[in-house]
Amino acid sequence: MTLLERKEEAAPFIFLDTDKNTLILRRKGSFVDLTEFRFDAVLPSTARQIDVYNTAARAVVMDVLNGFNGTVMAYGQTGAGKTYTLSAKHPTAHGIIPRSAAEIFEKADADREFEYHVSMSYIQIYMEQIQDLLRPESCNMQIREGDNGVFVSGVKDIKVKSVEDCMRLLMLGDQNRCFAFTKLNAHSSRSHAIVILTVEKKPARTLQRTQGVLVGKLFLVDLAGSERLKKSGSEGLRASEAMSVNLSLTCLGKCISARTDPNKTHVPFRDSKLTRLLQESLGGNAKTALVINIAPCSEYMQESLSSLQFGSRAMKVATRPILNVEEEFKVLTKSLQETLELQDEKLHSLQVSMLAKEDQLLEARKSLAEKAQQLQELQEQQNSTNLKFVEQMRVKEEGWKQRIAAAMCRLNNVKETTEEVHKRVISLSLSLSLSLSALISFIFLHVAIYADHLQAELLRLKEAANRHSHNSRSSPFHVLSNGFAKVHHVFSAGSL
């Protein structure tokens, strides 16, 4: 089945006859057919999502509701529209996954004779490691084989009661899925993603429960696209992802070839996680529909040709679906076993995280011991610095004490000297005043002597003058003589 001619702007090289479900490859401008493919159905580029669902998936979903396993798988080169076909979430263009969930709940709600329990899990295979997209911390999960075929051990299987529940989980899983920008697709899936819807169908409680429980599993597989590194220009991690994807797709091709070759007894399912997981869908207990997405432009003719050849080979694989009827106790046992396995996984991851925590604790203890050691060293350094400081202070204090004592001593000396000087000054001033009074007495004495002398001289002069003058009282000699007499009196008094 093929979804065709989406890239209408590109030159077409594929022509289809939908009536005959035939697809013809012819080079542009040529009248000679290169090759012709026949499928169960071919769809034109004008096909709607509902047409794709009705043609490719509906029958498988109906079988799952009746207790069979079913697989719908999208295959094709990168950017050809596989994710769009399966998971598109736009209400007018819902892909196969939302439509399958809607159909299951619609039928379950309408059925009064049976009780339905639906659960969903969502995983991806990225670089050969299985990861639970609904519990992304669970990486590198293991594939186990049980009575009902292979399964992923410990995968989270969540009960869902409506399409909305499924959509929520789908969106949650998509957030954890690996997508990346490449030259060929801005949102290219770098992993194979598988949604598993498990439908348990058992007679309603009101009716007699003689029948067993029907368990159908629907695998909805969005394969990562094959990619030519030259065209995608992927480098580094992107190139490693593309190589891992190409390798697992080659392995898928080999398994399909081996399945269709009656001479081959060995099918290399174990060569990749993808084929190991899809073992039942590739010729075992499952009804399988394969959608081949191609980009019908001449640039990708080689890629489209190889996708169509893959689809053609896959058409020849015959599956042998069987009705999965389980006794109720078996279902219970299985669910208990699954719970136990889940607990085992949890215990294991707890042990792993405990070991990691123990390692962290050891590291923390080690670093604490180192810090304590550093602290002790710092304290010792601090103590020795303190001691040095105290010693320096003591030496300085000693020095200051000595300097103060010396200063005090000098001060005393100065004081004593000052007192001495003071005493000397007093004695000097005393002796000076004595000398001064002696000097004054001396001066007065001499002046008095001189005055006596003068007076005597004056008296002599007066007598001489009297002899020459009749008015002795008004004569200058008389006045001078009085003046000298007064001075003489004063100095005589002073000299005493």
Ligand SMILES: Nc1ncnc2c1ncn2[C@@H]1O[C@H](COP(=O)(O)OP(=O)(O)OP(=O)(O)O)[C@@H](O)[C@H]1O
């Ligand atoms: N039928 C369609 N109608 C409209 N848009 C489409 C259709 N098919 C695909 N597309 C768009 O083409 C782009 C590539 O499609 P998609 O991502 O589904 O490719 P892919 O095959 O899953 O690629 P890859 O393998 O790289 O993940 C997306 O943007 C998608 O929405």
